[in-house]
Amino acid sequence: MIQPKKPTIPAGTLLQWVSALPKRLNSGDPTSMRLAVLMSHFFEGPRYHTQARKELQDRLLDLTYRVAREHVPYYERRLPSVDSASLTVCRLRDLPTISRAEAYKNNQQLISPVTTFAFVTFTSGTTRQPPLLIERSTEEQQYISSFFMHLQASLFLDSKRSAPLGLSEGFLDHGSILRAPAFGYSFVVELATDRGQNRALWLLQKEFQFPRIEHKISALYGSFYMLRYLCELLKAENAVPPPGQLRSVTCFGSAVSHAGRQRMAAILGVPIGDNYSLAEMFGGARYCHQCDAYHFDPFVIPEVVDLANGEPVEMGSGELVLTPLFPFTQRFVLIRYRTGDLVERIVTNCDQGEEGYRFRGRLKNSIEVGRLGGGLIIGEAEIADALDSLPEVNRSTGTLTLLSDRTTAGIPMFRISRLAENGGLHLELELNREIQFREPIIADIRKAILSIVPGNTKEWLSAKPERILIDFIECGILPERDYFDL
Secondary structure, eight states: OOOOOOOOSOHHHHHHHHHTSOSSOOTTSSOHHHHHHHHHHHHHOGGGGHHHHHHHHHHHHHHHHHHHHHHOHHHHTTSOOOOGGGOOGGGGGGSOOBOHHHHHHTTGGGBOTTSOEEEEEEOOSTTSSOOOEEEEEHHHHHHHHHHHHHHTHHHHTOTTSOBOEEEEEOOGGGBSOOOOOOSSEEEEEOTTSHHHHHHHHHHHHOOOOOTTBOSSOOEEEEEHHHHHHHHHHHHHTTOOOOTTSOOEEEEESSOOOHHHHHHHHHHHTSOEEEEEEOTTSSOEEEEETTTTEEEEOTTEEEEEEOTTTOOBOSSEEEEEEEEEOTTTSOSBOOSSEEEEEEEEEEEEEETTEEEEEEEEEEGGGOEEESSTTSOEEEOHHHHHHHHHTOGGGOOOOSOOOTTTOTTTTSOOEEEEEEOTTTSOEEEEEEOSSOOOOOHHHHHHHHHHHHHHSOHHHHHHHHTOGGGEEEEEEOTTSSOOOOGGGO
8 A cells, every 4th residue: 555655746846747738638648657657746745736636637537538438338328428628527427427236237338348358357246236247458457557666666666675575365256356566575365264364373473585575574454354353363372463563454345443443453553554445446545544534546536426316415425426537447437436335525634635535334234314315324334333342242252263153353243224213223233142231331332323423413313312222132133244245
């Protein structure tokens, strides 16, 4: 992951460089080297280069629009005929959105035939749908490889510094992955098995003698729950890496709870990073410890739309809509893709950008409270976040056996629904151990939920305690929960 640095180029200078690009790019213009040099400064000082970033995104959006309308069958008949030179990020809202269901239905119609087929990736099925096949092209693979080689050139040329040694989870649910060149070397381990977890433990303790590579593993990269299991194993085996060995830990693949992030950081001795991404496109968002929100890469344009009418939401909650930009996404083209994720868009006073995004869960796993159509939504990931903050309702048994209990060291099984009588929240919670559930524990759960949900929902729920009903039920009653689906 590229770490933000102190800006080295004045904002006005970078804006001049971007402005010097042709007003209308074509598919051969945005060479990897030119964009790599420009975008490297966006990573150095995102907040200081807001205007330059917007102008470059406008140029790439214009290019993306023209490629889609001229070469992608789905968009040839769907996008309006407009002067794309006047199409800016601010006017993106004038174009139609495409939902996940439409993407499934029109899979082949979203492919640009002028690109060269390279391989197939696919969604993992966390949306409870059959996997969506996504074709990748030789052109975008070559472009991204070249782009990141240029972006990391200063690191590769620094002969005095050893490259990092990492450990990465072998995450096969997304098929072949469009890979960017990594700096250094990573062992790939299947952390979803007991054998893989033990192999990871062994590798973390070993010392290696690879040329120009660090001698011990200093970086971990894997799904949130698998890394949590690994932390529990390291504690149980008294094998936690010594202070200073690990310098970065990055999660992917599911919602990351605040309490889980803090517990992992306490065990591993390093802040826990988190990347939001989709199999459908290249690019995503990175978690920011300054503002407790996510900031998107410059290769993707994010929007938030109202759940009722689809109109843009400047600040507040709604569905996340993404547009991946050419040339980072070239074969499977998406414009204003409705992700099915419930997010809150906020203003941030942060070095990484002026706006941030907080992920509240999958829309299909969210419920509406209060008056129907009133816009008060609770995401299931928010409830999971709240429950994870309470040790007294955690499911951990102290025994780590992944295959026999997927929720070890995880979050208790639960279900949320709308209360018919008052439109409130009904939480059904099951545990695998006996606890005397007295009123103080119920009060703690209510307090934890109210600390997570946004202001307007919090105000409505907190007005009357009976608007949050909590029932404790026996284990095995609820269907198996896929926590990657939160």
